[in-house]
Amino acid sequence: MRSQVRSPIISGSGLVKRFAGFEAVRGIDFQVRPGEAFGFLGPNGAGKSSTMRMVSCMSPRSGGDLRVLGMDPDTHGPAIRARIGVVPQQDNLDSELTVRQNLHVYGRYFGLTRKQVRAKAVELIDFARLTDRADDDVEPLSGGMKRRLTIARALVNDPEVLLLDEPTTGLDPQARHLLWEKLFALKQSGVTLIITTHYMDEAEQLCDRLVVMDGGKIAAEGSPAELIARHATREVLELRFAPGEQHAAVDAVRDLAERVEVLPDRLLLYTTDGDAATTRAHDRGVRPTSTLVRRSTLEDVFLRLTGRTLVD
Amino acid sequence: MTATVERRAAAATGVVVGSWRAVSLRLEGQWTWYRRHWTASLLSSGLQPVLFLAAMGLGFGSQVRPGPLTGGAPYLAYVAPTVLVSGLITIAVAEAGLPILSGFKWKRDYWAVASSPISPGQLFAAELVWITARLTLGAVLYLAVTALLGGWTNPGALLVAPIAVLAGAACATPVMAFAATTKGDGHVFAAVNRFVVMPMTLFAGTFFPVDRLPVPVRPLAWISPLWHGNELARGVALGGVRLWPALGHLAVLLGVLGLGLAVGRRCFRRRLVV
Incomplete structure (x- = not known):
């Protein structure tokens, strides 16, 4: 039934995040619809990552309202995290395990059975084009391979929402294009994508809609074409x-x-x-x-x- | 124009599991790691108390005659229980320091766990259970090796293992909490080892009774968890343990453990949920 709901899958209203003496997010409003690719753009310190962390239930909001999959992250954090995937800015794979073991171990955290994670690992290793390296340690993999594995790992629970914090930063053009291809495929399968990026071409390629954040506030919102028409x-x-x-x-x-x-x-x-x-x-x-x-x-x-x- | 794709894929397959299950799933992950690295782990930590016993109990002990100082017991039997307690505390503090900091700072796998349904508190509990499990393995090995060497003189020696593991776990929890609040590169843990663990090992009744220390220094030994563990372990191993002092020592160890649990859980949460 959830799949037919057309109301926002994520909505923030007057959302605020304060750290000691500093307001990183200053009362933003946004809505993300099921199945769309939504971007947060902004310079460093704009509040993108703080917003992403609140949405991924890893950072409690300081004010305002936030609903993810219809639930309040403050009270339903684990239930929300069970249904989303998070790709952090910095890879946090277990470098002392193999590619396959990383997927097995992480999948189990989501309560999947051993049989489920075994099957899922095969599928995701193929998705990440790491079949030849499936049983190799993660440590010697290239940056692009690690990034693909991090994204694959975030898909282990078939998330309804995938949050990607600067997914292609530091990658060469080939690796970026391969990742875009993968993200397109995910979008086609109905996964809602939330992306932060510094790369405007990436935002134009991937995002149906986006907000530009600056100084913790939303400076503009719309599709890439709408924003260009409105502001340029x-x-x-x-x-x-x-x-x-x-x-x-x-x-x-x-x-x-x-x-x-x-x-x-x-x-x-x-x-x-x-x-x-x-x-x-x-x-x-x-x-x-x-x-x-x-x-x-x-x-x-x-x-x-x-x-x-x-x-x- | 906003393109919205009707979701064709099934709903997410992830579920929230109960606390015990969450802890067991993290332990399963640790076990996956251990299966690949168990030799290094066991050699670096599990055998340390055995080596200490060989050096102090057999080597140095060969020069010490049984007498009033050792309660009439051979020196090997006198130090066998306390070497285990001090050895496990040393290992526990080491495992609770840099490896825990690494989970937050270098390896960063705690952040991956934090983005799963497993909570920081469950992660903390799992890490403590994992340290405790390895301490238990070391204790069992030590018990067996010491038995072969003739270091046990009393069936009560079987209780030395759980006492030593409790003392180790009790000392691990505050260090885990400290590691969760450490922002730097962890040089501080070398200082913890040098200025807390090492003096405690030398002067908290592991190798000689605390009443041999100068009177003003003795309170420092009495407040150390190691002394309480040593008194309890030596009491059950050599016999003649008295109920009320034993309960007192046990209460101190459980108190340190309980306090460490409460603070550690809170520190894990504060580090991972910001």
């Missing part, structure tokens, strides 16, 4: 100059775009028609070393909403 123009014209020379061109191009951003070696013109803006800039005597017209991306939205200042 259709195209971006990049005018590249020798460092320092870009400042002289600012006044000449200011009215050619909705917004002009000055970077150390280029000007970014946010406009609906990049080619037309290029022609007009040229007509006004602007001579960049190179020009590039591209579509706006989620990264443009992200930087607009959260700024370019480095956050540690």
Whole structure:
């Protein structure tokens, strides 16, 4: 019956997380629907991981309301954890066990029978493309292999919700694309995905909907396309100059775009028609070393909403 | 446009198990590890008391005549029960220190457990039971080897094993709690060993009676769990144990254990649920 419920599978309202003298999450509202891939984006310290930890019932909320699978994490933590999968930011596999043993041992924590975990391990080892390494120790595996195993392990209980905290950080492009493929497959099978990531292309690829968090609050919410439409123009014209020379061109191009951003070696013109803006800039005597017209991306939205200042 | 896929997969297969079952499942995981690494584990910890007995009971003991100091018993029989108690306490403190900190900090497998239906309190209980199980294995081996060496003079010696295991478990719990609150690299555990465990081993009645110590120092021995374990173990091994003092020693060990359980459980939760 649970599968037919269309109400939110996770909902937060006025959700707050405080640590000693510091408010990491400052009253956020969000809803995740069954079967969708939902993203939390934001710079370091935005409150993404704190939110994920509250949702995964590993961190009690300091205020507001939170429901996961219709239950309150404060009172039903184990029951919720039995039905979700958690992929932490940092792998926490047992490096002194084999790939298969990691899955066996972890599956048993979820009350699965030995027969169930044996069968599940075979399925998940195949899913993680680790069949050749199934009985090898985890320690010497590559970062990508460990990450795939961590994700596979989080699926041992056939979770209804899979929480992935920066799932591809530190992986090479091949490993990232392989993981995306796996996450697509999971989504197709109906698993609800909650993802935090720094990678905008990852968010665009994977997320149906996302929120951009900044300073513990939600700065924007919507699908990637909606966010781009709302917070950026259709195209971006990049005018590249020798460092320092870009400042002289600012006044000449200011009215050619909705917004002009000055970077150390280029000007970014946010406009609906990049080619037309290029022609007009040229007509006004602007001579960049190179020009590039591209579509706006989620990264443009992200930087607009959260700024370019480095956050540690 | 929000794409929502109707869930085709069955509901999650995970379930919440009871506390005893949760502890047994974690122990099963530890057993999986132990089956692969048992030789190193047994050699590094289980045989330590046997080696101590060989050195002190047989080696050094060959130079000590039975007399009033040993209650008339051969030195081997005099130190056999207390070497086990002190040995198990040393092992328990070592197992409750860095390996527990590692679960939080380096190996990080406690965080994986915390994201399963098993609670931090159940994890703490399982880790304590696991340490206790290995102490019990060491105690049984020691009992058998000492019997072969003729170190037991009284059937009451069979009680030495549970007393030593209790003393070890009692000392493990506060160290586990301390490990759960340690944020640094664990250098502090070397200091615990050097300034607490080692002096306790030397001066809490393991090798000679506490009344040989200078009077001002004796209270330090009396407050140590090892002294209470030693008194109890030596009493049952050599005979002549008196009821009320024995109950007193037992109460101290159980008290330390109970306090350690309460604090340790709380510290595990505070570390894992933040």
